[in-house]
Amino acid sequence: DTGVSQNPRHKITKRGQNVTFRCDPISEHNRLYWYRQTLGQGPEFLTYFQNEAQLEKSRLLSDRFSAERPKGSFSTLEIQRTEQGDSAMYLCASSYHDRGEKLFFGSGTQLSVL
Amino acid sequence: QKEVEQDPGPLSVPEGAIVSLNCTYSNSAFQYFMWYRQYSRKGPELLMYTYSSGNKEDGRFTAQVDKSSKYISLFIRDSQPSDSATYLCAMIRGSARQLTFGSGTQLTVLP
Numbered sequence: 114d115t116g117v118s119q120n121p122r123h124k125i126t127k128r129g130q131n132v133t134f135r136c137d138p139i140s141e142h143n144r145l146y147w148y149r150q151t152l153g154q155g156p157e158f159l160t161y162f163q164n165e166a167q168l169e170k171s172r173l174l175s176d177r178f179s180a181e182r183p184k185g186s187f188s189t190l191e192i193q194r195t196e197q198g199d200s201a202m203y204l205c206a207s208s209y210h211d212r213g214e215k216l217f218f219g220s221g222t223q224l225s226v227l
Numbered sequence: 228q229k230e231v232e233q234d235p236g237p238l239s240v241p242e243g244a245i246v247s248l249n250c251t252y253s254n255s256a257f258q259y260f261m262w263y264r265q266y267s268r269k270g271p272e273l274l275m276y277t278y279s280s281g282n283k284e285d286g287r288f289t290a291q292v293d294k295s296s297k298y299i300s301l302f303i304r305d306s307q308p309s310d311s312a313t314y315l316c317a318m319i320r321g322s323a324r325q326l327t328f329g330s331g332t333q334l335t336v337l338p
Binding site: 117215220221 | 233261315324331
């Protein structure tokens with residue numbers, strides 16, 4: 114059990130560019146979540162997968178954001194046409210299907226949009 | 228008004244002190260309550276998880292839930308410099324899949 118792994122750890126991009134982040138959950142976990150955290154705030158829910166199915170999306174998730182989890186393993190979060198307001202820490206978490214309230218987080222990807 | 232309110236601090240205490248961290252919430256549908264610890268530039272780490280009202284103890288940590296007052300607390304006994312971190316309360320409705328977090332309290336334990 115190596116924990117939840119996220120790559121890259123840091124991403125600097127120019128406004129208008131597309132970025133993609135990857136998350137590898139704990140191998141036995143079939144639930145995967147994306148959260149966003151800005152400085153001085155708690156994480157905010159973005160979206161949730163059970164296996165490969167995306168079951169919930171927050172209203173925070175504009176149409177510039179898309180997430181996938183092919184084959185129910187790793188997940189990717191893509192942001193198209195980035196804006197300065199997208200600058201944040203993007204956190205991935207995973208959990209067992211029957212212990213969904215116990216989330217294990219990765220170290221996050223820090224995105225800076227210039 | 229946010230569903231979960233947490234005093235952001237910062238809170239600074241001497242080593243060995245008892246620390247009390249608190250959150251209030253407005254939605255009575257919250258059923259599960261958690262405390263996460265987050266070190267700088269790291270993801271949150273689950274510390275304590277409780278379901279019902281009352282106390283739950285784990286080593287130097289005690290989580291307390293008062294559903295009638297919509298108030299949860301985390302107590303840290305014999306605080307250590309390694310406890311210096313941001314502490315986030317979080318809660319979830321029974322049927323939901325998303326955690327609602329407080330804004331976090333930044334704690335510094337001075338040696």
